Amino acid sequence: MNRRTALALTASLALMGCTTDIAPDIANRPLGDFSLQHLVVVVDDPQRGPMSRASDDESLQTAVTEAVETRFRRFQGGADYSIGIKVVGYALAAPGIPVLLAPRSLLAMNVAVFDADQQRISGDWKQLVVWERAGGDQIVGTGYTSTAEEQLAELADNAAVEIEKWMRENEGWFARPAAAPAADGPSS
Numbered sequence: 001m002n003r004r005t006a007l008a009l010t011a012s013l014a015l016m017g018c019t020t021d022i023a024p025d026i027a028n029r030p031l032g033d034f035s036l037q038h039l040v041v042v043v044d045d046p047q048r049g050p051m052s053r054a055s056d057d058e059s060l061q062t063a064v065t066e067a068v069e070t071r072f073r074r075f076q077g078g079a080d081y082s083i084g085i086k087v088v089g090y091a092l093a094a095p096g097i098p099v100l101l102a103p104r105s106l107l108a109m110n111v112a113v114f115d116a117d118q119q120r121i122s123g124d125w126k127q128l129v130v131w132e133r134a135g136g137d138q139i140v141g142t143g144y145t146s147t148a149e150e151q152l153a154e155l156a157d158n159a160a161v162e163i164e165k166w167m168r169e170n171e172g173w174f175a176r177p178a179a180a181p182a183a184d185g186p187s188s
Contacts, residue, residue: 021161022161022164022165022168026168027164030075030076030077031075031077031164031167031168031171031174032077032171032172032173032174032175033077033078033079033174033175034072034075034077034079034081034167034174035075035076035077035078035079035080035081036069036072036073036075036080036081036082036083037080037081037082037116038082038083038114039065039068039069039072039082039083039085040082040083040084040085041061041064041065041068041085041086041087042061042084042085042086042087043057043058043060043061043064043086043087044057044086045057046060046087046088046089046090046108047088047089047090047108048089048090048091049089049090049091049106050091051091051093051094051103052090052091052092052093052094052105053092053093053094053148053151054092054148055090055092055148055152059149059152060087060090060152061087063152063153063155063156064085064087064107064109064156064159066156067153067156067157067159067160068083068085068156068159068160068163070160071160071161071163071164072160072164077174079115079116079174080115080116081113081114081115081116081121081173081174082113082114082115082118083111083112083113083114083163084111084112084113084114085109085110085111085159085163086109086110086125087107087108087109088108088109088110089106089107089108090105090106090107090108090152090155091103091104091105091106092105092148092151092152092155093105093132093146093151104131104132105131105132105151105152105154105155106129106130106131106132106155107129107130107152107155107156107158107159108127108128108129109127109128109129109130109159110125110126110127110128111125111126111128111163111166112125112126113167113173121173122170122173126166128159128162128163128166130155130158130159130162131155131158132151132154132155132158133154133158
């Protein structure tokens with residue numbers, strides 16, 4: 001299956017998966033000893049979904065970079081980590097036929113986490129597909145109610161949330177080093 005077919009298949013499953021934000025009590029917790037050292041977002045001719053509005057690589061890169069930077073710079077742990085993201089596909093919903101065809105926007109990417117020595121600690125690249133939120137305008141579709149820039153900004157924010165959820169599922173990557181045992185006292 002080629003990438004274009006895979007993206008079309010993914011787009012056809014638009015009713016599945018929806019990003020929900022992280023509960024405030026969890027979001028306000030540190031992410032282990034995580035502190036964002038570097039964020040690298042690569043966008044190199046990603047696949048554009050069927051019936052999608054166009055976006056240029058720079059706009060995709062800027063939106064994802066700003067959303068992820070905003071989300072992860074709040075963590076002030078004692079160890080440096082980096083996040084690498086490759087945007088591989090997108091679909092920005094164009095106006096459709098209300099009720100019958102109200103397309104949803106999506107963003108497909110591969111994500112990895114690296115330690116301070118730039119060694120990948122997350123194993124294989126995590127493939128994520130994020131969707132715009134389902135809301136009351138889904139009957140009409142955001143192609144009628146939002147600009148391409150607004151759709152992209154929402155997708156980028158949703159991507160940052162999904163990346164944080166994935167990293168929180170793997171908080172062991174960011175474990176604080178165990179404190180050295182205290183000495184029992186002076187030795188004679």
